Amino acid sequence: MGLLSRKVTCNSHGQDSSYFLGWEEYEKNPYDEVKNPKGIIQMGLAENQLSFDLLESWLAKNPEAASFKRDGQSIFKELALFQDYHGLPAFKKALVDFMAEIRGNKVTFDTNNIVLTAGATSANETLMFCLAEKGDAFLLPTPYYPGFDRDLKWRTGAEIVPIVCTSSNGFQITEPALEEAYQEAQRRNLRVKGVLVTNPSNPLGTTMTRTELDLLLNFISDKEIHLISDEIYAGTVFSSPAFVSIIEVLKDRKLESSQVWERVHVVYSLSKDLGLPGFRVGAIYSNDPIVVAAATKMSSFGLVSSQTQFLLSAMLSDKKFTKEYLSKNHKRLQKRQNKLVSGLEKAGISCLESNAGLFCWVDMRHLLSSNTFEAEMELWKRIVYDVKLNISPGSSCHCTEPGWFRVCFANMSEDTLKLAMQRLKSFVSSITINNQSHQELKNTRRKNRNKWVFRLSFQSFHDREQEER
Numbered sequence: 001m002g003l004l005s006r007k008v009t010c011n012s013h014g015q016d017s018s019y020f021l022g023w024e025e026y027e028k029n030p031y032d033e034v035k036n037p038k039g040i041i042q043m044g045l046a047e048n049q050l051s052f053d054l055l056e057s058w059l060a061k062n063p064e065a066a067s068f069k070r071d072g073q074s075i076f077k078e079l080a081l082f083q084d085y086h087g088l089p090a091f092k093k094a095l096v097d098f099m100a101e102i103r104g105n106k107v108t109f110d111t112n113n114i115v116l117t118a119g120a121t122s123a124n125e126t127l128m129f130c131l132a133e134k135g136d137a138f139l140l141p142t143p144y145y146p147g148f149d150r151d152l153k154w155r156t157g158a159e160i161v162p163i164v165c166t167s168s169n170g171f172q173i174t175e176p177a178l179e180e181a182y183q184e185a186q187r188r189n190l191r192v193k194g195v196l197v198t199n200p201s202n203p204l205g206t207t208m209t210r211t212e213l214d215l216l217l218n219f220i221s222d223k224e225i226h227l228i229s230d231e232i233y234a235g236t237v238f239s240s241p242a243f244v245s246i247i248e249v250l251k252d253r254k255l256e257s258s259q260v261w262e263r264v265h266v267v268y269s270l271s272k273d274l275g276l277p278g279f280r281v282g283a284i285y286s287n288d289p290i291v292v293a294a295a296t297k298m299s300s301f302g303l304v305s306s307q308t309q310f311l312l313s314a315m316l317s318d319k320k321f322t323k324e325y326l327s328k329n330h331k332r333l334q335k336r337q338n339k340l341v342s343g344l345e346k347a348g349i350s351c352l353e354s355n356a357g358l359f360c361w362v363d364m365r366h367l368l369s370s371n372t373f374e375a376e377m378e379l380w381k382r383i384v385y386d387v388k389l390n391i392s393p394g395s396s397c398h399c400t401e402p403g404w405f406r407v408c409f410a411n412m413s414e415d416t417l418k419l420a421m422q423r424l425k426s427f428v429s430s431i432t433i434n435n436q437s438h439q440e441l442k443n444t445r446r447k448n449r450n451k452w453v454f455r456l457s458f459q460s461f462h463d464r465e466q467e468e469r
Helices: 018-028 052-061 076-080 089-102 119-131 175-187 210-223 246-252 259-263 289-301 306-317 319-346 373-385 414-468
Strands: 114-117 137-141 159-163 192-198 226-230 264-269 282-286 359-363 404-408
Touching: 018 373, 052 319, 076 306, 089 114, 089 282, 089 306, 089 319, 114 119, 114 289, 119 192, 119 226, 119 264, 119 282, 119 289, 137 175, 159 175, 175 192, 175 210, 192 210, 210 226, 210 246, 210 259, 246 264, 259 264, 282 289, 306 319, 319 359, 319 414, 373 414
Parallel strands: 137 159, 137 192, 192 226, 226 264
Antiparallel strands: 114 282, 264 282, 359 404
């Protein structure tokens, strides 16, 4: 062990989180409709599999892109040879145009300000290296994506200080919560370098309000710190209110010439909106030329292949396709989310009202044996091992209230979701019956005890009466 680095031997990766442990249990016993119908159904993976047919249809109609041809001529050699860190100009142009389309073309993006990375994971870590020293802190609103403990901290040495948000206002960010997190960092002798938010939120499945976005801009302006807006789920907003990018708010407030303009950075990826996590396509968008230059150099450790860029530049440049894809994908996401919400309601379970993402933030507080995180883990283990559903407990997302869970709905077939809801409904019914039986037993014992006390009292009264005679 002494010959290995501390990074290898330390436990700061976060792999022991229940978020990842649930995945491990699923991989040991994965559900398959034919081969393993009693296996664990994966509801802990935020993956969009609802619109693959649209992508495959486009590929079938555009064989040149997939076979690396231009005007009928192979460009395989051109793509296979060395490419610089900046990426293919055609792909960067197609990507920024797609990002603008998702935002209703209310904002535009400059290709000179974008840095390509191997997914949003790489983008967030690269920004940490650019903005923070080891031991510096970023403030994150709770609940937040469990992978951030790995992405932001493991190799960079940065720290996370939670901005505690609660169910009392739908887990929205408040000014007191921001100030309290900032003060907590100072009590821990941590220098706060910025705030990181996910918008739309993972795990809440909600878009941030204008009030929250204005509050964040005012806060980072006052504290002279950075803001990272991870907008990886921007294209999954399927109902009102509409998605509002932090860039749109900056422009509406005419802050282009202010210092805040260069301290706001956006992270994006095609992993969720297009359902292409395996392609490893992410991006950093920043108005700070120094950050862009440094991040571009760092991107050499996680480049996007030229072949991937070529294929996707052709796909994203097809505006007829992107318009149709976004419209149909939104409708499919909304339909599937409605199926999950309906299934949960039939099981006597509610969830936070949401309008985006690939998951719901589900309220199972009434199923806890006590209002503790120990009870939450006890319930989670029963759901994983007995019900055979892998969902993510709120504690893995650093939620401060026991009993909330993230449940994904877009990575499975409709039949599989239906089965999952049937399993959950049976489980909740069994808990209800057991609780009723337990309560009935307690009531019976109480009645018997009351009868015994009455009899004892009556006997005592009778004995005293006899003595007085």
